[in-house]
Amino acid sequence: MKKNEWSEGLNHLDSELVEKYVEQKDRLRQKNKKLKRIRLRLGAIAACFALIIGTVIFKNDSPPVPNWENALYSAEEISNLCASLGTLDASTNAYTKVYAPKSEYLYIGDIPNDEYIDLYKYNDLKTELNKDEFQSLIEAFLPKLENSLGASASELNIRENKTDIDISFDIGHYYLSASQSETSYIFFMDEKKVILNGETIQIDQSLTDEEIKAYIQSTKNVLFDIFGVDFPDIKISRHFDSDYEYGARSIYVYFYDNNAHPLNNSRYIPLTDFICIEYYTSQEDENNSILDDTTIYYVKRRVEMTDMYTHYTKTKRISLQDAEALLYNGYVFGGHICKLCQKSQKKIAFDDYDFVDIEYVFNNSNKTDDTASGIPFYTFYKNIGKAENGNTIYAKTYVAAIEVSGYKEYFNSQWDYHKNK
Numbered sequence: 001m002k003k004n005e006w007s008e009g010l011n012h013l014d015s016e017l018v019e020k021y022v023e024q025k026d027r028l029r030q031k032n033k034k035l036k037r038i039r040l041r042l043g044a045i046a047a048c049f050a051l052i053i054g055t056v057i058f059k060n061d062s063p064p065v066p067n068w069e070n071a072l073y074s075a076e077e078i079s080n081l082c083a084s085l086g087t088l089d090a091s092t093n094a095y096t097k098v099y100a101p102k103s104e105y106l107y108i109g110d111i112p113n114d115e116y117i118d119l120y121k122y123n124d125l126k127t128e129l130n131k132d133e134f135q136s137l138i139e140a141f142l143p144k145l146e147n148s149l150g151a152s153a154s155e156l157n158i159r160e161n162k163t164d165i166d167i168s169f170d171i172g173h174y175y176l177s178a179s180q181s182e183t184s185y186i187f188f189m190d191e192k193k194v195i196l197n198g199e200t201i202q203i204d205q206s207l208t209d210e211e212i213k214a215y216i217q218s219t220k221n222v223l224f225d226i227f228g229v230d231f232p233d234i235k236i237s238r239h240f241d242s243d244y245e246y247g248a249r250s251i252y253v254y255f256y257d258n259n260a261h262p263l264n265n266s267r268y269i270p271l272t273d274f275i276c277i278e279y280y281t282s283q284e285d286e287n288n289s290i291l292d293d294t295t296i297y298y299v300k301r302r303v304e305m306t307d308m309y310t311h312y313t314k315t316k317r318i319s320l321q322d323a324e325a326l327l328y329n330g331y332v333f334g335g336h337i338c339k340l341c342q343k344s345q346k347k348i349a350f351d352d353y354d355f356v357d358i359e360y361v362f363n364n365s366n367k368t369d370d371t372a373s374g375i376p377f378y379t380f381y382k383n384i385g386k387a388e389n390g391n392t393i394y395a396k397t398y399v400a401a402i403e404v405s406g407y408k409e410y411f412n413s414q415w416d417y418h419k420n421k
Contacts, residue, residue, distance in 0.1 A: 034266055063325040072119075072315055075410035078400055079333065081375060094332055095348065095395040099240040101247070106381060107237070107268075109357040114119075117317040117401060120263060120374030121310055122362070125303040126182035129165055131158065134180040137300070138167055144226045146171055148196040183303050190295040196222045203279045205247045209236045212253065214272065216277070220255060223275050227298050231255040231275065236246035237268050242387035250280035251291060263306050263374060266360040272305045274298075309374065315402050320356065323378040323399045327353075331407045333361075333377065333398040348384060348395050355381040355394075358401055376401040396409035 030394055073081070092315040100106050122313040138156065146153055151172030168177040174194070178187040192200040201219055203212060213234050224230055256264065256274035264270045275298045279291035302309075326332070327350050360374045377398040384395045 018168075027198060057059065060391040063321075063328065064316075065325050065329050065331060065407055066322050066403075068405050071403040071405040072313070073402070073404055074406040075331070075400075075404050076406060076413075078375060078404055079410070084167075095382075095397040096331070097242075097384075098381070098394045098396050099242055100389040100394065101240065101391050103355065103392070105238050106355060108355045108381070109359075111320065111356065111358060112317070115316060117358075118262070118314055118374075118377050119312040119376075119402070121312040122374075123308050123310060125308045127302050129160075129163075129182065131165055131180075133158065134165055134167065134178075134185065137185060138178060141226050141228060143348065145176075148222060148226060180302075183301065185298075185302065185309070187298040187300075187302040188295065189297070192293045194294050194296065194317075200292060201277065201294050201296070202290055203251060204289050205238070205251060205252075205279075205291055206289045212236055212251075216253060219277070223255070223277075223296070223298075227275065229255075229273070229275065229298075230272075231257050233258040235268075235270070240391050241389075242391060242393070243389055244281065245389045246281070247289065248281075248291075250278060253277045253279070261309065262311070263309055263360065266374075267362075271302050271309060303304055311376075317376070317401055318403055320378070324357075326399045326407065327378075327380060327397070329407075331399070331411055333400065348382060350380055350382050350395075350397065353380045353382045359398075361398070 024191065051270060098106065135156065135158070138182075139171070142153055149171045151174070154170040156167045159168075163182065165180040167179075170176070174191055177186070177188045178185065196219070199218060199222075203215070213236070214232075220234075235254040235256065235258075237252045237254075239250050239252070240247075254270055254274050254276050256270035257272060258264050258270075260270075260272035264272060268278075275296070278295040278297075280293050280295075281288075281291055357379055357381050358376050361378050362374055366417050378401050379396055379398055379402060381394045381396050383392055385393050387393050
């Protein structure tokens with residue numbers, strides 16, 4: 001798998017975990033000599049977006065944009081903090097495409113009633129790599145894993161780098177790997193038809209989310225026993241595209257503790273420890289409702305995430321009406337608005353948008369100052385037609401949900417930048 005195949009959703013994981021996961025899955029593909037279709041298209045927010053060319057059409061009767069001179073951040077600072085939503089080198093885009101057969105799979109949340117909204121900052125916490133600690137972690141759950149898979153593990157293959165340590169091994173025909181970074185452990189098992197305790201790990205995507213939660217209870221119990229955890233919450237995320245004709249390309253089931261961090265509820269992928277089963281469609285079984293090509297991964301943090309992502313401050317949440325004024329004037333993030341490039345772009349008016357909710361965009365940079373890294377945005381969805389496979393296509397764009405100064409100056413500078421370039 002190439003790293004750019006994670007373009008739609010791996011912002012949900014910390015960037016270092018993304019890199020390690022992709023590298024490990026590359027090794028897995030080479031070892032098993034398997035060709036699997038591009039997948040892992042999570043729709044999401046922070047590190048990578050599958051941006052498509054498009055723009056917001058400005059309304060002639062657009063309402064005036066409020067002027068927040070004493071705002072915590074300027075539009076330029078917001079763009080820098082949330083680099084995945086706009087950089088000078090980004091393509092000129094104003095929305096991304098999201099596919100769903102039903103609007104319920106957009107997972108739209110409620111707009112909060114609170115007048116004030118939380119901001120978070122990222123603290124650059126790192127721990128020293130520790131091979132003995134890492135090996136002990138693997139050896140602690142290895143006997144139960146061997147028992148569940150019905151085979152013995154090979155000798156652990158340990159590879160050390162300056163920024164991470166990798167451990168790989170075989171159990172029967174299964175190939176497993178794990179990585180230790182400065183902040184986390186991540187364990188992978190990627191295989192078609194994983195069988196634990198005699199049960200094939202698979203899912204029928206025709207089931208509802210509630211039916212899936214009931215169906216996977218036995219699998220959950222086996223995994224909890226292997227890794228010695230007990231997470232109280234389950235989150236399900238289905239991901240669709242424009243060409244797969246049967247249903248979801250992949251389904252992610254996360255076991256985690258929603259109360260372990262306030263931001264867990266604002267992310268598709270939990271910020272704190274979790275187990276995930278990724279069920280996806282293999283190339284040879286595209287018309288089968290049963291997803292039995294799976295990746296199981298367990299993420300254990302080496303630092304306290306409540307210390308790594310700390311509450312920064314509360315600030316006033318702008319009203320939906322003010323957010324709409326920004327939307328209609330083209331002051332949106334998710335890519336730059338360039339008047340010169342708009343001529344060649346498909347124009348979309350968001351004045352009759354279908355859905356709106358609030359999502360956080362995260363900056364996982366190594367900044368250690370008091371800049372916020374969790375910024376809330378209004379996200380607007382507009383139905384723009386049907387894909388060839390029948391999925392509805394939604395255009396999605398972002399408007400900052402907090403008071404921001406300097407909109408006109410910043411966006412004019414972007415237009416001038418593109419004009420001069």
